[in-house]
Amino acid sequence: MAKPPSGVRRQQKSGETATMIDVAQMANVSTATVSHVINNSRYVSEETRQKVHAAIAALNYRGNGLARMLRSNQTQSIGLLISDIANPFFPDVVRGVEDVASAHGYSVILCNTDENADKERHYLDVLLDKRVDGFVVTPSGGNQEYFQELLTAGVPISFVDRWLPSIEVDTAMVNNVEEAHRAVTHLIDHGHRRIAVMVASLQSSAIMERVEGYHRALDDAGIPVQPAYVAESRSNIEAARTQAAVLLTQRPRPTAIFGTNNLVTIGCMHALVEQGLRCPEDVAVVGFDDFAWAGAFHPALTTVAQPSYALGQRATELLMQRLTHTPDTAVPVRKEVLRATLMIRESCGSELGIRAFA
Amino acid sequence: MAKPPSGVRRQQKSGETATMIDVAQMANVSTATVSHVINNSRYVSEETRQKVHAAIAALNYRGNGLARMLRSNQTQSIGLLISDIANPFFPDVVRGVEDVASAHGYSVILCNTDENADKERHYLDVLLDKRVDGFVVTPSGGNQEYFQELLTAGVPISFVDRWLPSIEVDTAMVNNVEEAHRAVTHLIDHGHRRIAVMVASLQSSAIMERVEGYHRALDDAGIPVQPAYVAESRSNIEAARTQAAVLLTQRPRPTAIFGTNNLVTIGCMHALVEQGLRCPEDVAVVGFDDFAWAGAFHPALTTVAQPSYALGQRATELLMQRLTHTPDTAVPVRKEVLRATLMIRESCGSELGIRAFA
């Protein structure tokens, strides 16, 4: 029979949540024992274990994670910085992140940066104060030096969808140049020559690369790039609708449009509807980024379907590796390039048949 | 000239992050002073303030939020439990939540419960351990007793989109019965009598209410409800597509379909496309939940547009009230009912004209 511990007696104030000390007192053991029972971190006699569990139940004891975090300097949380969850590209990415994080016992703190470097910086600071264990980020384009600083300070970070010049960091993305090239080539193969592009004006490597893919595809086909067919618009549906409307007044009118992200693509579709133009009869359209019902409408939209979920997943797995691996063992930086799928649907004409619902 | 404090000297281990003690030593003041400088919590001479700031900069000091949280028992974080961020209804809700939370200095921890009571329970526990200050939840339907327990224990919670029987809690939602009634009545006004409904099988008050609205609308028009026209399907596009396909084989075939959420509605659209049925010529469709490009396609979809963003906003504002108000002053429970908008578009036929792009 163990003799009762002599620790400082503490009056548990009623109504307040019980602490480990309360449990220890009620079970007539030390806090050390309680802790070990809870964490299975050392042998405890069956009898004692019972008593502790009883006390825990009786007091409705709930461990205080904050204290644990303070001690262990680990929060089991990661920060997720994306531009805007309302942009249809991100929900699946976020889901991928959350699933992987959750599987590893981590929680995800979500922040919308709106492509704004200051907001991004702000959130980084807030979460750093909250001592998140790492970050998954879609970088806005600014804060390069700051990211570099964090990286050299050893903060685990991985990027998703985009990269930053001269920043060596784990990354998950697609080959935007190649995929855009494929999309535009598809239009060319359908006989289009007057191909316009809707450029979302973002400080994003992804968009730049897609534009490059557009250029290369035209070059490869010996089609000169017409400045009048390159429309730039802020990355939202309304702005894109306006710009697309302008684009459609060009003469000769383009016979096809390549949208560099889903927002500008949707803006295009709106403009077409408004001007009473039929797709693909009057103007064909290919978008970058797929969405669940791109295939459910007339015209079903041809798109470059990014593996959004997998992007989030991979970025997070890379982060988890860095998090769980022995510290300072210098895990090498890894950049993962995932494959996208060209979903060929009627919006380019259906000569090639439909292989939607893949 | 203040004499140097006598606190315990501490060797700052190189490479480790500096603590407040390090700053105090370097600035030759006490930790109390450092703390007050940082928080502006009491007067500090300009000179001292300078020294402290210099030290902070020199050491690249970053306050440890965990310690602060432990002391203050506040994390400035809230938990957000939704069923699935990949469901197009939620991104806007989440954005509303995050914007309001952020404006009040709170971070948002996002969790996907997948309509699964166990997952929901698990996340509640994890976040409770992490000592979040409150929750915004789209309840899965289970865990009723547990929510009640938390509520009586004083955990600040607000619900969004759905409610739970006999749980008194702050809530933001729309009047689903009424809105569904309006949508179905719209179909009736267009001359439809054989109106089917696609029911998403969820333990969700929202869905039940929408079905009730459907029933009432038919009743009010003296149209008997046909069991064969009530199709139930799991709440995802694929399952809905299958069920809708079955629905469309009913004879006589329904001339209109009411989708109780966006997933089943999209499934319907897929089924229509597959069976070569035209919308609205062959079958008219009205959905519940709008999305950004519902109006950009042919046929532009008529939908009940929920104010998703506002729902998230209001739910969070209610929570913030409870969080910031003086404790124990018993803020009364508030249930907010927001108005939805019936977006009338071609998918019901265009007799009434189009007022999309509202």
Added chain:
DNA sequence: TTGTAGGCGTTATCAG
């Protein structure tokens, strides 16, 4: 105007 010191609730290192 500034310093001292106790405590928030755990975990982990010593001792038994």
Added chain:
DNA sequence: CTGATAACGCCTACAA
């Protein structure tokens, strides 16, 4: 097999 106790890093009376 189990206790005592020192951290973890900060805030905040209480003193001076």
